[in-house]
Amino acid sequence: MNSSLFFDGANRYRSFTHDNEQRATDGDRPDVQSDIQSETQSQRIDLAGGDSTHERNATGSLLPANGTAARIDWIRSRMPLYLVMGSVNCRQAPDQVLEQAIAGGITLFQYREKGKQALCGQEYVELARRLQDICHKHQIPFIVNDDLELALELDADGVHVGQNDEPAEWIRQRLGPNKIVGVSAHSLKEASRAIAAGADYLGIGPIYPTSSKDDAEPVRGTEVIQQVRRSGLTIPLVGIGGIHEHNAAPVIHDGADGVAVISAITAAAAPAEAAKHLKKAIAQRL
Numbered sequence: 001m002n003s004s005l006f007f008d009g010a011n012r013y014r015s016f017t018h019d020n021e022q023r024a025t026d027g028d029r030p031d032v033q034s035d036i037q038s039e040t041q042s043q044r045i046d047l048a049g050g051d052s053t054h055e056r057n058a059t060g061s062l063l064p065a066n067g068t069a070a071r072i073d074w075i076r077s078r079m080p081l082y083l084v085m086g087s088v089n090c091r092q093a094p095d096q097v098l099e100q101a102i103a104g105g106i107t108l109f110q111y112r113e114k115g116k117q118a119l120c121g122q123e124y125v126e127l128a129r130r131l132q133d134i135c136h137k138h139q140i141p142f143i144v145n146d147d148l149e150l151a152l153e154l155d156a157d158g159v160h161v162g163q164n165d166e167p168a169e170w171i172r173q174r175l176g177p178n179k180i181v182g183v184s185a186h187s188l189k190e191a192s193r194a195i196a197a198g199a200d201y202l203g204i205g206p207i208y209p210t211s212s213k214d215d216a217e218p219v220r221g222t223e224v225i226q227q228v229r230r231s232g233l234t235i236p237l238v239g240i241g242g243i244h245e246h247n248a249a250p251v252i253h254d255g256a257d258g259v260a261v262i263s264a265i266t267a268a269a270a271p272a273e274a275a276k277h278l279k280k281a282i283a284q285r286l
């Protein structure tokens with residue numbers, strides 16, 4: 001049995017014990033077993049980027065063992081400020097943008113080389129390797145967007161897939177239990193399915209209008225985040241789409257463990273400062 005916290009829809013967390021939180025669905029919400037904890041969202045988010053468990057274990061994974069509460073806590077601790085990025089998003093060299101973003105306090109990184117003028121072939125792989133090296137140097141988990149084969153080739157820390165990508169079950173099967181699987185969800189139904197398929201975290205969006213994704217779904221605000229939390233699902237999740245330092249607070253307030261951003265950091269003249277300001281907004285729910 002593990003113990004964990006769930007968002008009760010009123011900006012409070014309740015604790016409960018459970019056998020397998022990751023498989024919780026609408027119909028099998030665990031019983032509440034102890035009093036409401038008056039912990040606030042900003043207290044719950046660890047802005048240092050997690051607990052002290054930053055070292056890779058014997059299998060080379062940053063993750064605590066599969067199925068443990070420690071694993072879920074660890075993944076949640078990486079959610080606060082998630083940078084998603086490829087060369088097309090950057091005003092400066094992507095390596096420099098990533099270094100600066102890390103200096104500013106990002107907690108997780110996703111390589112998403114997509115869109116017009118995206119690198120391909122050897123250049124695509126080489127940039128991935130360089131960005132992965134930077135992440136390794138700073139103990140920031142390196143996630144690959146969409147491309148399972150690249151993730152396997154690089155021994156990346158995980159893969160993020162959407163509803164139109166390879167199925168999450170397949171990604172989990174190929175990556176095994178020691179890697180992170182992130183899945184995009186646009187409804188409670190998709191969230192429940194993703195959890196059943198083995199997702200470690202969810203990306204929910206677009207929260208606000210975005211110009212970084214041509215095929216983005218209609219804007220939904222924080223509605224889906226609220227629905228997921230009200231249903232009792234406690235899986236780590238981030239909001240994504242059009243988020244910046246001045247509109248990040250409601251995303252956290254309404255139940256997300258963090259925000260995922262592209263342009264708020266990559267298009268900033270000073271990416272480190274942009275990341276710092278975002279981090280502060282998340283912490284203080286400004």
Ligand SMILES: Cc1ncc(COP(=O)(O)OP(=O)(O)O)c(N)n1
Nearest residue numbers: 146160161162163184203204240260
């Ligand atoms: C953290 C995070 N959340 C959502 C997405 C979007 O994934 P997807 O819907 O597959 O779209 P693409 O990014 O592949 O265009 C994401 N990448 N990261």
Ligand SMILES: Cc1nc(C(=O)O)sc1CCOP(=O)(O)O
Nearest residue numbers: 205206210212241242261262263
């Ligand atoms: C990659 C991505 N996924 C989205 C989703 O809604 O799933 S929105 C998005 C783009 C996010 O970029 P920006 O922070 O610049 O708006």
Ligand SMILES: [Mg+2]
Nearest residue numbers: 146161162165
């Ligand atoms: Mg995708």
